[in-house]
Each structure stands twice: as C-alpha cells, then as structure tokens.
Amino acid sequence: MGILDLMLGNSDPGEQGVAAKSYTLPKETHDFVYPVAVRREELEAFAELLEAEADAPALEVESDDLQAAFEGLTGADDPDVDPDELAERMRRPRRAAEPVIESWREDFERDIDVVYARVGTYDALVAFIKLCKQRDDDEDDAFELPESFPDAAALLKRLEEGTDTQYRAVVHTDLLPDEQ
Numbered sequence: 001m002g003i004l005d006l007m008l009g010n011s012d013p014g015e016q017g018v019a020a021k022s023y024t025l026p027k028e029t030h031d032f033v034y035p036v037a038v039r040r041e042e043l044e045a046f047a048e049l050l051e052a053e054a055d056a057p058a059l060e061v062e063s064d065d066l067q068a069a070f071e072g073l074t075g076a077d078d079p080d081v082d083p084d085e086l087a088e089r090m091r092r093p094r095r096a097a098e099p100v101i102e103s104w105r106e107d108f109e110r111d112i113d114v115v116y117a118r119v120g121t122y123d124a125l126v127a128f129i130k131l132c133k134q135r136d137d138d139e140d141d142a143f144e145l146p147e148s149f150p151d152a153a154a155l156l157k158r159l160e161e162g163t164d165t166q167y168r169a170v171v172h173t174d175l176l177p178d179e180q
Contacts, residue, residue, distance in 0.1 A: 036162030
C-alpha cells in the first residue's frame, strides 16, 4: 500500500483482473463539478456586466415599479412584499454570481481555460442574466447592457452545454468558490 492509498482511503482491485482502482474521497473536502472550457473575453464580459449592474442606480423604491420589476423577473404576483424586501430580492442574483465569476477570474491563466461549475452555478448565472435583461428592457431603469453582453451570454451558453451532461469530475473544495 502506497502513501496515496493511505491519503485517499482504501483501494480495491478492479474486476476481471483489471488493475483499475477506486478511491473513496471525503465529502467534506471534495465536490462534484462540471469542467467547462471558457474564453477569457467571455469571463471578462460577465465581470463587466456584474460591475455595470452594481454601478447602475437602483430601481426607484416606488413599490408599484419595484413590484412590476419583480413580477417580470419571477412571474410571481405577491402584493404583500414590502419594497425593502423586494429590493433585496433584486440584489440576490448579482450576489450569487459575483463570487463565482471572481473565483474563476483569479484562477484563469490562458485565453482559454477550464472552470469548475458546481451544480446550481448555471441557474445562478441565468438568474443574473435575466435580471440584467429585464432591467435593460425597462424604460424607467437607467441600467444598460454593456457592449460586451454577447460575450457574457456566450459564457452562459458554454455553461449550459457543459452542465447538460452526466460527465462530472471530483475536485477538492479549495479549488471552488464559496457555496452559492
């Protein structure tokens, strides 16, 4: 038994004389991810979109306007939601997307590289893109999509294709952004 066997746990010989081995990794320190190849310009465009949305003036706290914006984003009609709660809900998509994009940017080394997308990453980034599109379409909102938006959308398309598969990898959680 080698040092790797001691570090990773017990291994078993493969079936039918095959020398393959399988290791049990601790769930506390490892997670399943989708490895997805992305381009630097797509990642930078998404970061630019995050910054543009964060820097744009917030929607007016007029409850009717904010309620209409929220309904447009979620399709939900809840007359009992107060304006502060509604404003907080509108900020959640950016807050979920920011740590993912920032972590990927920190680790990016080439013009094309691989990022690790956890289960749910695609959904978090889609929610943010939907919020940005809805804000851009709203005449009363000063937010405008940056010119690089098509590259940010291309990143989303790559994630959709990369996470729409059964192929996943296992990586140490130190290589992943904080939980979404």
